Structures are given as structure tokens and as C-alpha cells.
Amino acid sequence: MGKTPFVLRPKNAAADSEDLPYKYVPLGAGQIRLLHLNPGQEADQLNGELIVKSLEELPPRQKVGTAAQTDPIDPEKYVCFDAISYVWGHITRFYSTPTSRRAHVYWADGLCINQLDIAEKEVQVSLMGIIYSTATRVLCDIGEETENFTLVLDATERYWKRNIRRGLVLGQGDSMTLSGESTAKLLDIPYPTDEEADAIKDVEGYEWPARYLQFISAPWFHRLWVVQEFVLRRDVVMIVGRQHITWGQPWAGTLWYKVSKWPWDQAEYTNEDLISLFTSYNYMCLVRSCRLIDLKTLHGREFNDIAKLLLNGVEMNQANLPMSMVLFSSHGCSVPRDRYFGILGMIDEDDKEKALSIRPDYTYSMRDITMRFWKYALQTDSGGELLLCAGLPGRAEEYPS
Known part of the structure; x- marks a missing residue:
């Protein structure tokens, strides 16, 4: 795929006006840059402008262990933007998707931080926790939609939809099994009826471990910076080519369910590298779940009780630096x-x-x-x-x- 050129042009400029060179202005205290992307057709040049906003204009951050905000953020009161989670050199197509070609505001470190200004970089890196936790959504750009990725995503979806009702196995014994209903709420995914689950074919065949290994080897899953980007915001969307997937679906498709055959394992892949590939992503999802779970809900308390047993009493709804x-x-x-x-x-x-x-x-x-x-x-x-x-x-x- 060829690169889509990007042009800086004020949003009130005429479509045929001359492209303007960007004039760099240093950020003041408590300020960030955002990319305002102007509307256009998919084949058009991307055009927009970098705007400066104060941290005071951003939405309030959700406190760990509290209920999610149900009311939409008021765009008249706060600056609404999507933050992009990607690997440098691997950003793909989501600017070309229909939703992204509407007028929209984004934050991406490669564009919004002057990488040549060390002092600015130090300040802006320290603000990334605020930026990602106040974004309307975090868009995780996993990669292009290859044939293998499509097959893996379909297989993982079939696997969890058929088996989630049996309960999520988090440890040995029934007391360490999270009910299917609570698992679905934890992962923010729909809970299939028995009729719907029975109608879904099992994931069978020997090719799936190799296919999943290729999928989970995508650079996004193993870049340290994406951890906080993925963990901090409640509304996270995984983007594979043109597919937009809720954050919990890929994880749900690789978890252990009671009395179910796990299709992603094969003797030749039980090596240290494969374990690292699985555990790194699982830890991201686990920390995210523990931070965002509402402890006032039944499923929140059920999950938290099991998590404390797994961690010898440690409360996992708080992520500290040593543990991370x-x-x-x-x-x-x-x-x-x-x-x-x-x-x-x-x-x-x-x-x-x-x-x-x-x-x-x-x-x-x-x-x-x-x-x-x-x-x-x-x-x-x-x-x-x-x-x-x-x-x-x-x-x-x-x-x-």
C-alpha cells in the first residue's frame, strides 16, 4: 500500500487553497498538540492542522475501580479526541476507513510531540498517562488485514462464543472459575444464548497454533509503550485493516474455558518465545481488567475475589510501577x-x-x-x-x- 500524503491546511481554508508550511510554536506549560483532520473522500490527500489545547480542556479521568461514565462527553465543554496506539513505522490504514475521514481530532506522539526538542519530549512523555486516560477512545492499530489475520480473528470469535458459557478457568478448582456471564461483562463482549452457542462450530484442525503465533507476533503486541496506551482508557478499539474490534474479543478468544479444548497449543510451540508471546498480551489484558472493573458490581466482586487469591491477597485494581x-x-x-x-x-x-x-x-x-x-x-x-x-x-x- 502506498503512503497517503499529509498536508497541513487550516480547517477554514478553501479546498483548492495553497498548502501551508507548518510553523512550529513551542508548547506552554500544561499544553498538548492535537491533530485536527479535515473531512474528505478516501482517495483524497489527508489534510488538517495541529492545534494546541490545555490539559484543563480535556475530559475528567475515570478513577480506578469505579463505574464507567454512561453519559457521552459533552464536546461543548471538553475537547474530544481519539488517541492512537501504534508502532512507529507500522501505522496502517485506519485513516482510510470511513469513520476516520470525517472531521476528527487525534493525538499521535509522532505528530504531536516535537521529537527533536528534548525538553518538550520529556514533558509530553510525562503527560501521556493523562492523554490516554482522557481520550474519548484509544485506537490500537494492529496491522494490515491479511488472510491469516482474518482467519485467526474468525476462529477466536467462534471459540469464545461457543465456550464462554462454561466459565473462565483462572486457576485450579471451581472457586477459581469465573462465570460466563461475569466473563462477558468483564471483557465487554456480548453473552451468547445456548442456542447461539450450540449453532457455532468448534475450532478444529492443527494449523491454528501456527496461525495464531503469526498474529500475536505483530509488533504492536510487544512494544512497551502500547501497554499504558491500552490499559488506561475504558473505550479501546483494536483495528486490523478495516475491522474494528472491541478490546476484549481477541483476548476472549485465547482464554481457557471449562471443559473446552484449547485450540492454540501444539507441542512444537511450547517454547520460551511462545510463552512470552502469550503472557505479555495476557498481562496487558489482565491489568486493564483489574484497573477498570467496577467493584460495586456482582461480576466485579467475583473477578476481584479470584484475582486476590491468584495474587496472594494483592489488590490488582491498582497498578504500581514495580508490578508493571x-x-x-x-x-x-x-x-x-x-x-x-x-x-x-x-x-x-x-x-x-x-x-x-x-x-x-x-x-x-x-x-x-x-x-x-x-x-x-x-x-x-x-x-x-x-x-x-x-x-x-x-x-x-x-x-x-
Whole structure:
């Protein structure tokens, strides 16, 4: 697919007016840039403008463990925008989908942050938690819709629709099985009737482990930055080519259901790499579920009770930096210090004062950044385990040991 050119043009300019060069203006305190994309036909050049907005104009953030807002965000009162979660160099087609060719506002780090201005980058990276948690939606660009991706998405949908009614197996014993109804509510997916489930064919055949391995190997699933982008906002849409899928559907299609055959496993694929591929995505979905579950609901309490048993009493509706460092240590980042900075947006509000010592910093040495992190980690209850499990010292040349 050829690249679609992008032109900066004010929204009130005539369609045939001369294209304007972008005039860079530094951001002030508490400001972000947004991309206002003008309407057009699919074959048209993309055109729009970068606009500056204050954080005070963004919608309020949802508190962890509380009910989702049911009323739509008032666009007259707040700035409404979609945040894009993608892998640099792998952004694909969603600007060409019908919904995206209407006038719309987006945030994408590659366009909205001046990557050459280190001071601006440090500030804007520290704001990414706010940006992604206040966006109307987060659009996760997984990749192009290949034949294999289409087959895998169809198979995963058939698998969960047929088997979710049996209950989600989270551990050994009936007490560790989440009911089908609660599982559907947790994952924000429809709950099929018995008649609908019985009419769906089982996923059979030996080709599915290899097909799923190819799907889950897409770069998006393994970039560290996408973790907080995926976790923080309640309304997340997975985009594969032209398909728009709710966040819970791909995960639902790979979970274990009671008395069901799991179609994604094969002896030749039970290696460390495959385990890493499965667990990294599962951890993202698990942390997301624990943060967004409403503990006042029956399904929220049912899930939370099981999660606490799995984690020896730890409350998972709060994600802290040490735990996140451990869970997502297999995710990749091109800049070593982003191992720390890439998940700062998930730190709890009460923890942020401590975390100021490891705020995004792209000027000091890697050794200095690592030492700051160790100092912070040792103030936490799990500091010792964190240094051993997550911090990479001794496992990568960039990190002092």
C-alpha cells in the first residue's frame, strides 16, 4: 500500500487553497498538540492542522475501580479526541476507513510531540498517562488485514462464543472459575444464548497454533509503550485493516474455558518465545481488567475475589510501577531508558511523588537514570524483588549492575 500524503491546511481554508508550511510554536506549560483532520473522500490527500489545547480542556479521568461514565462527553465543554496506539513505522490504514475521514481530532506522539526538542519530549512523555486516560477512545492499530489475520480473528470469535458459557478457568478448582456471564461483562463482549452457542462450530484442525503465533507476533503486541496506551482508557478499539474490534474479543478468544479444548497449543510451540508471546498480551489484558472493573458490581466482586487469591491477597485494581516493571519486562523499547518511562502513566496518584525521581529524562546518562530508579524501587515494599526480576541489571549492557 502506498503512503497517503499529509498536508497541513487550516480547517477554514478553501479546498483548492495553497498548502501551508507548518510553523512550529513551542508548547506552554500544561499544553498538548492535537491533530485536527479535515473531512474528505478516501482517495483524497489527508489534510488538517495541529492545534494546541490545555490539559484543563480535556475530559475528567475515570478513577480506578469505579463505574464507567454512561453519559457521552459533552464536546461543548471538553475537547474530544481519539488517541492512537501504534508502532512507529507500522501505522496502517485506519485513516482510510470511513469513520476516520470525517472531521476528527487525534493525538499521535509522532505528530504531536516535537521529537527533536528534548525538553518538550520529556514533558509530553510525562503527560501521556493523562492523554490516554482522557481520550474519548484509544485506537490500537494492529496491522494490515491479511488472510491469516482474518482467519485467526474468525476462529477466536467462534471459540469464545461457543465456550464462554462454561466459565473462565483462572486457576485450579471451581472457586477459581469465573462465570460466563461475569466473563462477558468483564471483557465487554456480548453473552451468547445456548442456542447461539450450540449453532457455532468448534475450532478444529492443527494449523491454528501456527496461525495464531503469526498474529500475536505483530509488533504492536510487544512494544512497551502500547501497554499504558491500552490499559488506561475504558473505550479501546483494536483495528486490523478495516475491522474494528472491541478490546476484549481477541483476548476472549485465547482464554481457557471449562471443559473446552484449547485450540492454540501444539507441542512444537511450547517454547520460551511462545510463552512470552502469550503472557505479555495476557498481562496487558489482565491489568486493564483489574484497573477498570467496577467493584460495586456482582461480576466485579467475583473477578476481584479470584484475582486476590491468584495474587496472594494483592489488590490488582491498582497498578504500581514495580508490578508493571515485572509483568511487562518482555516488552521491547528502542531506547533503553524507556524501560522505565514507558509505563509511568500507570503509576497510582499516591505514588507519583516518589516517582518524580524517575520522571522522563533524555539528557542524563543511563547509569544515572538506573540509579534513580533503584533508589525509588528500594522505597517500595517489593523493591528487592523488583531489582531482581524487572530492572534488567546484569541482563543488558545498557544497565549497570
